[in-house]
Amino acid sequence: QVQLQESGPGLVKPSQTLSLTCTVSGVSISSGGYYWTWIRQHPGKGLERIGYIYYSGRTYQNPSLKSRVTISVDMAKNQFSLKLNSVTAADTAVYYCARDRGILLDGYYYGMDIWGQGTTVTVSS
Amino acid sequence: EIVLTQSPGTLSLSPGERATLSCRASQSVSSTFLAWYQQKPGQAPRLLIYGASRRATGIPDRFSGSGSGTDFTLTISRLEPEDFAVYYCQQYGGSALFTFGTGTKVDIK
Numbered sequence: 399q400v401q402l403q404e405s406g407p408g409l410v411k412p413s414q415t416l417s418l419t420c421t422v423s424g425v426s427i428s429s430g431g432y433y434w435t436w437i438r439q440h441p442g443k444g445l446e447r448i449g450y451i452y453y454s455g456r457t458y459q460n461p462s463l464k465s466r467v468t469i470s471v472d473m474a475k476n477q478f479s480l481k482l483n484s485v486t487a488a489d490t491a492v493y494y495c496a497r498d499r500g501i502l503l504d505g506y507y508y509g510m511d512i513w514g515q516g517t518t519v520t521v522s523s
Numbered sequence: 524e525i526v527l528t529q530s531p532g533t534l535s536l537s538p539g540e541r542a543t544l545s546c547r548a549s550q551s552v553s554s555t556f557l558a559w560y561q562q563k564p565g566q567a568p569r570l571l572i573y574g575a576s577r578r579a580t581g582i583p584d585r586f587s588g589s590g591s592g593t594d595f596t597l598t599i600s601r602l603e604p605e606d607f608a609v610y611y612c613q614q615y616g617g618s619a620l621f622t623f624g625t626g627t628k629v630d631i632k
Contacts, residue, residue: 445560445568445611445623458618494567500615501556506574507615509558513567 400424402495402514410489410521416482420495420514427453427476433498434478435510436469438491450498451478485521492516525549527612527624535632542599544627546590546612554591556615563608571610572597599629607631 406418420434427434436448449459451469459467468481482489494516499508526549536542546557554575560568570579572588575595585600599606612624 444626445613447621447623461619496567505555506577507556507558509570509573509579509613509615510560510568511570511579513569516567 400497400512402497402512404493404495404514404517406493406517406519408518408520410485410519411523412486412521413484416480416485416489416519416521418480418493418495418517418519419477420479422476422478422497425497426473427471427478428473429453431499433500434471435496435498436480437494437496437510437513439494439516440488440491448480448482448493487521490519490521492518525552525614525616525620525622527614527622529610529612529624529627531627532625533628533630535630536602537632538602538604540602542597542602542606542629544597544599544610544629546595546597546624548593548595548614551592552595552614552616554595557588557590557595558613558615559588559597560611560613561606561608562611563605568611602629 401423403421410416430453433450435450449469451457451471457469466483471478495514496510497512498510501507528547530545557575559572562568576588587598589596609626609628611626615621
């Protein structure tokens with residue numbers, strides 16, 4: 399079955415770059431059709447989409463984070479990655495990767511059907 | 524940006540009772556673009572409903588969604604112990620038009 403797994407440092411110093419990787423198994427990113435997405439959740443708060451990458455390499459970043467976010471894909475490793483630079487304590491959160499199926503031919507948005515377990519990132523000196 | 528406001532913030536019910544959760548949009552949302560998720564403590568969200576009323580794979584039929592325009596509802600017909608969780612609605616109107624609701628916590632009375 400399809401699985402996603404986040405990996406990366408759990409502690410990042412202020413002003414440094416947060417780097418996370420999502421390893422995808424059970425489906426090839428290069429097969430297309432999905433938006434590989436990063437979501438975060440601040441402690442005790444709701445969900446925020448950071449952005450996504452499509453297999454073609456097209457990306458989208460949340461405008462509130464756009465200047466600090468880079469999302470990339472490594473087809474050979476079947477991974478996609480998030481880099482968030484110049485982090486502050488406000489970036490402390492649980493970070494999830496997810497597969498977003500987008501809008502299919504029937505016109506329905508099929509939602510984010512597969513999620514990683516999430517990884518906690520704390521920004522602190 | 525479309526704001527999704529969920530109510531109530533917390534719903535206290537007993538197992539076996541019916542739960543009705545509301546998601547109100549600040550402007551009209553296509554029902555085909557509305558999804559619901561369940562999140563339990565320490566876990567990732569799980570897709571329950573897409574297209575406002577279609578159950579995702581493996582979701583029990585006690586979960587149902589309805590609504591149109593600016594008002595959407597998630598109903599759990601009879602609460603099971605595993606249903607006590609936080610529920611989020613989410614709308615997708617294109618790459619730049621994607622928001623989550625504020626969440627409703629369903630806890631045990």
